[in-house]
Amino acid sequence: MNQQPVEGFSKLSKQRKIDWLIKEYLSDDRSYEQILQQYWNGDAILQKLHEEFSENTISNFYMPYGIAPNFLIDGKLLALPMAVEESSVVAAASKAAKFWIDKGGFKTTIINTKKLGHTHFIINVEPHKLQHFFNFKLKKRLFEATEEITKNMRNRGGGILNIRLIDKTADLENYFQLKASFDTVDSMGANFINSCLEQFGKTLTEEVAKDETFTPEEKDSLQIVMNILSNFTPDCIVRAEVSCKIEDLKDDSGISNEEFATKFKRAVTIAEIEPFRATTHNKGIMNGVDAVVIATGNDFRATEACAHAYAAKDGKYTSLTHCTIDGGVFRFWIDLPISVGVVGGLTNLHPLVKFSLALLGKPSAQELMSILAVSGLAQNFAAIRSLVTTGIQKGHMKMHLLNILNQLGATEEEKNHFVTYFKDKTVTHHEVISQFNSLRAQ
Template sequence: MKSSRIPGFYNLSVEQRRDLLKKELDFSAEELSSLYIKEPLSTETADKMIENVIGTFQLPFGLGLNFLINGKDYVIPMVIEEASVVASASHIAKIVRSAGGFHTEATERVMIGQIQVVGCSDFHAAKQAILNEKEVLINAANAAYPSIVSRGGGAEDLDVRILNEDSDSSYGKMLVVHMYINTCDAMGANIINTMVESVAPIVEEITNGKVYLRILSNYADKCLARARCVIPPELLSTGDYSGEEVRDGVIHAYEFAASDPYRAVTHNKGIMNGIDPVVIATGNDWRAVEAGSHAYAARHGSYGSMTTWSKDQAGNLVGEIELPMSIGTVGGATRVHPLAELSLSLMSIESAKELAQVIVAVGLAQNLGALKALATDGIQKGHMALHSRSVAIAAGASGEMIDIIAEKLIEEKEIRVGKAKELVEEYTK
């Protein structure tokens, strides 16, 4: 991968950007062919992916630039409809790049399968019986999916919990087996579900209880990715604001989110503005990532910020993020959707562990972009400037008129469809 620093990329036409990908990033016309066809995901393929298909639905496919992560350059595919997200992430990545880039790490790829057991005559005895037969259950789970074992993964451990032990309701009291499964580079839903379903009869026999649910958990708190950046204040100065003022404003904004769930929800939505587009572009399950991330933000008993921002002894701004990342680089849509394959190629991703680290770095960048804007000129200035183009299109503008109408809307500080329609009628008379 050559440098992700591509000055002036946003000023190029779509065709020029594609040509630059071929020239600068060594992609062949064949490798980029899915960008040129009107229906990158064929209706025939879509019909095999889900039920009741009537067509496909497209979203803008852009590139996050300037990212330097663990010393490696990344051009990051982002699929999103919201204006300013790609620009904001790229802008912050450029700042962080000047400070040495993002530093990331990830735990092993261990996911969780759950088995629910009810109706035990003695739940504590049943729990101990499961633990006594741990090796038997792990071996049985691995026998159900030998291919993942051959790739170095598979069931590695298990634990048992008793829920609602003091409940008066027979429906509430239950024993839950957690099976910890290394899914390697797969997201692993099918692997996990197959394994826990296969051992369910053995669990019933051991506990003398009744198994109901046996399914993966999307709360993948054993499969974490982390990102960190350290930024000298002089790199943060903007307009009339000094770097120190921006730094302190970002930290105050973070503390607001850390203290108030009403703010934290919007704060974290901004983080997911960076995460979801990469998850979607690579054909992964963004609902699972969303659910796990929000649950992790509430792991201490109240919902708070997914990121932390602080000042170190040298006065630098320090940002950190840690989230569960139940994603994969093999299986599912990642190898079925042509643009998902292209997305992984654009980043030269070698493993799910690496992809998870890239995703959280983008989330951290997007969070800083939002907080920096909020702490200075406000979120609307940059967002609405980019949003003005969408408003112009919605009003009927096309071709060169889009930019003319958009600039006029910004100039008159009236970025709304009604005003844009008036301008379209005026310019087309």
């Protein structure tokens, strides 16, 4: 194939986009068109809605939408919606929820809800002179210039909390920031924050230009580099935790409660001190977090970036969860930095997002923060529990069994046979194929 660049691809109709792709990349095999069409929604209006979520849409990419029940969170019994393709995530979360339901469930605390954004700029001026200008002139003007933008948010109890001038000239010549903190109440607030920051850039430019304390050279040196929110929100934190007396842990793996608690705590400590383990440990946490983030129409890339930056905030990548055994009490918790919304974006558009939020009792943004932290903690508890007892593969591969059988084209009767066959055996890819071929040969 000798593909050619395409002009105006975004202006082509959906059918013409598909025709071009099949011709240029798929050897004119029209069977691929059938694959795309299988995933179109039968409701034309709903399909059009999905296509307008993003650009150049030619089909929908489905993910399983599952439910993890029995989550007792701050005294409320919830069923969590989880959009995730990885085997055992929903099962593990459900198992952890069931484990803790008779031990008081999960408790959460909102530590802070502050979000951040920056106007990054360059100016060749003495830092102390710029700081004086900021303190006595600019800061007030920044608040005044954004009053119209922040009016509705202030009426809902949010808005700009503070603005600071940050001197970064030690890191980059003539580099400064206007660092602002925001409360966006029930919205994730990206558009609101970015609108405020862009106004900061305009106001900064205007105020420097007309201020007589700056020389013409200093004024000319001003460059607004960018105005953008930060997805690192170390002050937008929720804590979720579980605790009970060691005598009440009652793990069913056959080891004593004391041994289970000791092994569990040691596994968490290893994740705290060893970045190679911490990376996989935190990935497991985000299995639970992201699944609910996606189901509620929020940005899982932002939550991932923030969580991993927070895990490395002290200069070494470490665990997001922690564990103590003190006075005969086992305690396990997570401090999760997370910025989410329940209004705006897809929350008012995507039908399944609406369903998810209704299922959760139409939570506030803070309540959703708590639910997400609990989902991550539950996932981590289930993973560590397996690791220090039966091993991670036993449960995971049992969940993966159906995936292997589907790849082999197994019938429902054959699937039922192998689920029973592997009930007391270790599932491996090789063994499933071997047994499947033997059965077919018979």
